[in-house]
Amino acid sequence: MLRLSIRNLLAGKLRLFLTVAAVTVGVSFVSGTFVLSDTMAKAFDGLYVGLTSGTDVVVKSKAAFEADVTTNGGQVRPIDEAMVDEVRGVPGVALARGGVTGFALILDRHGKPIQPGGAPTIGASVGDIRLAGDFVYRQGDQPTRSDQVAIDARTAEQAGFRLGDRVDVIFQGGRQTFTLVGIIGFGETDSLLGATMAGFDLTTAQRVLDKVGLVDEVDVQAEPGVSPAQLRDRIAAILPDHVEALTGDQVAADGSAAVRDAMGVFTTVLLVFAGISVLVGSFVIWNTFNVLVAQRRREVALLRAVGATRRQVLGGVLLEALLVGSFSGALGLVLGVALAAGIRSLLTLIGVEMPTTTPAVEMRTIVAALLVGIVVTMVAAVAPAWAATRVSPMEALRDAVPTRYAVGRMRSVAGWVLLAAGTAALVVCIVAGNQRWWTVLATSVTFAGLVVAGPTLARATARLADHGRRGGGWRLAARNIARNARRSAATALALTIGLTVVVAVAVCAASLRESVADAVSGGNRSDLILEPAGAGLGVSPSVADLLRRRDDVADVVELRETGARVNGHDSLVSAMSAEGLDRVIDLGVEEGSLQAFGPGGILVSTQEADDLGVGPGDVVTVMFPETGPTTLRVAATFSRGALINASYVLALPDFAANVTSELDAAILVDAAPGVDPAQAKTDIEAALAAYPNVTVNSPEDITAKAQASVNQLLGIVTALLLLAVVVAVLGIVNTLVLSVVERTRELGLLRAVGGTRRQVRSVVRRESILMSLLGAVTGVALGTLAGVSLSRALVAEGITTVSVPVVTLAIYLVVAAAVGVLAAVGPARRASRVDFLGAIASE
Incomplete structure (x- = not known):
């Protein structure tokens, strides 16, 4: 059965490629996200450990609570500079130096601000290199006078600064000019996570940063033979209640953790998109294994006729799924490493520089990639595999005929009940407002209803299209959709998932754009x-x-x-x-x-x-x-x-x-x-x-800027979701391939009675368009309801007006029809080339 499974997989190389692609997209997103987060964690750990390697103890104010670094910049209350002398007098202290940090914006040669995307612009005191760890001067030396500055290497390179140049810097108190005397590096990295840095001697830094007589922290180095923990405890004994002493390792760990937490949302968002791709891929895999089973019904029947048990048949199909899942997981892991490197390069382009380090591929990532690939494929293949066990040995005596799967009345009723309940719940969420998680639950129930009632919807779509002259292309396409409504519905619903999310995001974005305009026009009174x-x-x-x-x-x-x-x-x-x-x-x-x-x-x-x-x-x-x-x-x-x-x-x-x-x-x-x-x-x-x-x-400028930012975010989200749509297109291709295989004799008869190749291609294309439109209409409808409900739930985030972008949704429907045409290109050509003499001669 192993050899047979491998042979069967290799016999259908196109289908194998489509299946592997469907699984690999989701797996690569999952593994790439884990690789990126682990690599960043490794880089941050190395950076902070390197920067604090020369410091054994850090003294600073206690924070009342651990605030999000993105909302307050990690700022702590300055302490009196006299604390430096007190710490210096503690037994076991070899060196003690006060330091300050604050806002300092460097201007380039043309007087324009150097502002990295999302990273801060830092001004700081720089001093004794023995306490600086990986902090080094790549060129020049440390500033010692009030008119001197040192800047980070990345900023110097971007602005084209050289030693001796005049550099303008803006502070809280205004603008000042300095002479560049040093260029700073941080180990092998040119900047602190993309931030700009202007360094001064302590006295100058205190003056320009409005901290005269104050320090933000005291960096301490221990004498030989004194451990950091021992020195920390000695220093802590003399400190007031609002000041604390931490070892350098503690500071490094806290700094790295704060940055990782700040990037946690980014990681979560990528995992959400990965989940969507995996969910869409599961529908595609289900259809793909239906293709495999349907194409090999006669072969399976022969196996049963010569003594193969149902258990062996089931095991054979699941073994194929295991092989596909394992290969897809391994391939997705490799592509995930490349994806993580690409995202990291993108972050560098927008100004967020990552410390230099090799990609981190942890055991968790390997296990997750293989599990996602194998489990998703195996679960999706269970139903087709079970169907294969029910193939009668008598089918070995005749050619494969189009399979029909009856849809039970109970299933239809259950589907419509779920659909009605989910839709009603979404309407209630819209009316009530502020129901985020109920919206998610209601959307899930509605989609479950679509899955269960999908065959009924496919047949309704077929009835709507079943018009025109007898034997016409649309009538033939509609009846082919209705013939296997379950498979057609599953294909359409793969597209529904992607479009639901895309449309929901589009509605929220349109609502946010209108809310911004309303906030400026309604709430603003300033000129x-x-x-x-x-x-x-x-x-x-x-x-x-x-x-x-x-x-x-x-x-x-x-x-x-x-x-x-x-x-x-x-x-x-x-x-x-x-x-x-x-x-x-x-x-x-x-x-x-x-x-x-x-x-x-x-x-x-x-x-x-x-x-x-x-x-x-x-x-x-x-x-x-x-x-x-x-x-x-x-x-x-x-x-x-x-x-x-x-x-x-x-x-x-x-x-x-x-x-x-x-x-x-x-x-x-x-x-x-x-x-x-x-x-x-x-x-x-x-x-x-x-x-x-x-x-x-002006108020109009503010509105335009805010709406442009929303449009940019919408573009990024839509681009990520397009991968899920691509996977859904693979599902349409697979279903059409199955349809062509099952109807080989029928297509041959069409050609024999005068049907042209063009007419055959047209029938297949129209089937694809009908499935695409079914997925698009359900996706747009569900996405619109979910988007309106989410918009009503995001009042605290600034959405006060709900807006549905009707033109955009109409464009999505047109694009879906175009996608149907493109997906049908290959299967339609294959259908038009059926050997009609061989098809009608077979019995």
């Missing part, structure tokens, strides 16, 4: 909005000071953001100037009043107020990572928070008392009475020439 260019961390507060001194400006309201914990719930909180707030933005106050908003007060969105059970006059506890808990009184609740992207708004003094960073995420500006906003924009842009990282936007 201009200033933002950091690109992926910048913020705008210097000196920009707001400059604006307040201008005669053509009436109101200036700063907006800042950070991560915090409100009544035990992690959230992004905003801070805004109380003065002029109601003149630049309409928050849609529901209860309370903005007149009560100021230091000690907080504004809460209506949704969060309901979740927390609070209202105006109630007290909430806001815990900041740097300073810990503080209590604030609710001044008002609001319903229009999309423009500021936060559920909580503090007064700026409260924010400044708990957050070190003073950078503004945005500045809302009202022009003075009688001043044309367009002219004010031009004049302000000219006045901010020294701040090239600041963009001055």
Whole structure:
């Protein structure tokens, strides 16, 4: 049976290729995701261990809680510089050096900001190389004067800087110019995960980063014979409660873990797309093994006639599935390594540089790849294998005839019940809103209903197409669809899965675009909005000071953001100037009043107020990572928070008392009475020439930028989902191949009675179009319902208006029909070349 299984696989090379491709796509996504995450973890571990290898103990402020590094940048509260001398006096300390970090944006030779995609722009003190580990000077030396700077090698290469060049840097307090005296490397890596870095001597760094008399941490090296743990315990004994001592290994592990956690969402998203591809592939595999069984019915019958048992037949088909799954898993593992390398290169292109390291292929990845390949293939092949055991030995006496599978009444009823229940649940989710997981469950139930009721839907599609003249192409195609409705439905549903997700994403994206426009037009009252260019961390507060001194400006309201914990719930909180707030933005106050908003007060969105059970006059506890808990009184609740992207708004003094960073995420500006906003924009842009990282936007500009970002994200997601659609197309090809094989004699008779090759090809193409349209219509319908329900559930993420992109959905239907035509090219040509003399001569 092993030799027979191998021979059977190799006999149908095209089908073998299509099956392997269907499984391999999903497996490569799974293995590639694991390889990428493991490689990144290995790289981060090596980078942080290398950077802390010269430091035995690090002293820094305790964080009140472990905040997401993406919301607060991992900032800790600075400590008094006198702590350095205290630590230096602890027995066993050989070296102790204070250090500071902060915001520093390097400008290139043309005065344009160097802003890596998503990575921070860092300013830091650099000093004793003995404490620096893998931190090295590739060229030049460390800065020692107030007019000197050292920058990372990646930034120097990108900007074309050489030693001795003048380099402009923007800080929280404004712009300054330095002389480049050193180029920094981090082991074999040119930058810290793509971030730019400007290094200064400690005194200069404290001045430009607004930390005079303060340090962010104290790096300590132990004397020979003193272990890091021993020295940590000695230092901890002299520290106040709000300061802690950690070993270098602990700091390295924490830093690596923080970066891995920040990248965790990326890994999860890739695994979701992998799951979709695997699910689509399972339908394709089911159809492929139906092809194998149907083509070999006479062969299986002969095996049964000469004594093969049903168990042997079942084992033979499952053995083929095992071989296909094993090969696909191994191939998917290899392609996954290449996929991980490609994604890593893509990250480098957008500015996120990974430390140099070899790909990490862990045992977990190998096991996962093989398991996914084998289990998915074996499970999908069970039903066709079981069908093979029911082939009668008597079929050895006649040629294969088209197989018909009856669809029981109970199945039809169960399918329509599931379909109705799932659809009704989706409608309830749409009406109720804020039902994310119920939406997922309802969508799953609806799809299950489509799977069970699929044959009925296929026959209904066939009846709709069964019109025209007798013997016409559409009638023949429709009857071929109805003849094996179960297989046709399974083929269509593979396409349904991919299109459901694509359409749901498209609906959410369209809703987000409309919500952005509504937020700007409905919630915004300002004439201009200033933002950091690109992926910048913020705008210097000196920009707001400059604006307040201008005669053509009436109101200036700063907006800042950070991560915090409100009544035990992690959230992004905003801070805004109380003065002029109601003149630049309409928050849609529901209860309370903005007149009560100021230091000690907080504004809460209506949704969060309901979740927390609070209202105006109630007290909430806001815990900041740097300073810990503080209590604030609710001044008002609001319903229009999309423009500021936060559920909580503090007064700026409260924010400044708990957050070190003073950078503004945005500045809302009202022009003075009688001043044309367009002219004010031009004049302000000219006045901010020294701040090239600041963009001055009209409300229309903000809307266009936000919608462009949504479109870009939609494009990326759609491109990833196209792989699942490609797998679904393979399923259509397989089903058409089966149809041609089963109807060899029928096609021969068509040719014998005068049917041309063109007419035969047309029949096969129309079958493909009908299956594609069935999958497209069900996918678009289910995806639209799921997308509307998800949009209603994502109010907290800024979706306040639901929009269905009708034109886009119509395009999807047209594309699906085109896909049907393309998928039918090969099978249609094969059908038109059937030897009709041999076909009609056989009995």
